[in-house]
Amino acid sequence: MKKLVIVGASGHGKVIADIAVANGYRDIVFLDDDPGLTKAAGFPVVGTSKDAANYPDADFIVAIGNAGIRKRMQEKLPGVVTLVHPSAVLGRDVLLGEGSVVMAGAVINYGAKIGKGCIVNTCSSVDHDCVIEDFVHVSVGSHVAGTVHIGEGTWVGAGAVISNNVEICADCMVGAGAVVVKDITEPGTYVGVPAKKNKG
Ligand SMILES: CC(C)(COP(=O)(O)OP(=O)(O)OC[C@H]1O[C@@H](n2cnc3c(N)ncnc32)[C@H](O)[C@@H]1OP(=O)(O)O)[C@@H](O)C(=O)NCCC(=O)NCCS
Known part of the structure; x- marks a missing residue:
């Protein structure tokens, strides 16, 4: 090694x-x-x-x-690797880009595409057919339902939930515990249930 x-x-x-x-x-x-x-x-x-x-x-x-x-x-950097904790579960036809890490207890279901430099953090999930662009962070305990698209560099906070089929653009912060039920088309910070742009 x-x-x-x-x-x-x-x-x-x-x-x-x-x-x-x-x-x-x-x-x-x-x-x-x-x-x-x-x-x-x-x-x-x-x-x-x-x-x-x-x-x-x-x-x-x-x-x-x-x-x-x-x-x-x-x-x-040269020689960037991808790391997956042995307790993570990856479905068939899942793609993981270089430099991405999948942490303990995470689940990535069938056909999801995870870009480069992503973090799929502890006990989070990314469901079937999602497209997660480069350098996205899916934080601890957050859940991304099926067929969601998340743009480059967006950070999904701890315990957040993204409803199925939703699109979130690049460079967003989804606050801890937020529930995103509609598309987010403008970069910014979104918090609450349902998630709304944070003016604070
Ligand atoms: C959303 C977040 C980035 C906002 O941080 P911030 O810009 O420093 O915001 P502030 O703490 O100044 O709060 C501004 C307002 O938003 C509210 N707010 C902040 N985070 C919130 C959240 N997650 N849900 C609901 N409201 C939130 C605050 O209560 C405050 O409201 P007020 O003005 O009525 O008092 C941050 O609170 C957060 O959720 N970070 C996620 C951290 C995380 O998940 N880490 C995971 C590591 S794996």
Whole structure:
């Protein structure tokens, strides 16, 4: 098994380290732009993101929650892998783009297409035939019903529910616990049940 370099040593990075261990990686190092960090989840922090070029033969994964930064970082890196926790369930004909992670207990059902650099977080679900564009985050415990389309960089907050057949455009924040029942066509923050644009 190759060395795995995890870029970003936050809590999200630590969970990704666990998924990597569950997938057989043993030689794991972190890069993080906080120069004070020396260890995360029992693995060494060996430098900042600028040091990625020192690991030409390694596998890489970006563990940064902010979609824009995750995208910029991932696009500069070679050898970006996809990680799936062994307890996640993936249906047939599911596609996962490079740099995406599927965390423990997540379920992705038949025919769903998940783009690059996405996070399908712990115990969330993405149902049949959804199209989830690049760098989307489906947070812990959120549920995306069948045939939903979510645009690039959108973040679905913890415990949110997206009704079937809904379209959400790029660059949206769907607040924790929101229930989206109608298409969202304008970037912005949407909260509540049913979800409405947050003026706050
Ligand atoms: C939606 C969210 C991004 C708004 O954050 P924010 O812009 O800092 O907003 P504020 O906390 O200043 O709140 C502004 C108003 O929106 C309300 N609000 C914020 N989040 C809300 C939510 N999820 N549902 C309902 N109302 C919410 C606040 O109560 C406040 O209302 P008020 O003006 O009447 O007091 C944030 O609250 C949220 O839900 N983040 C999701 C975090 C998450 O899911 N993390 C998962 C990690 S895996």
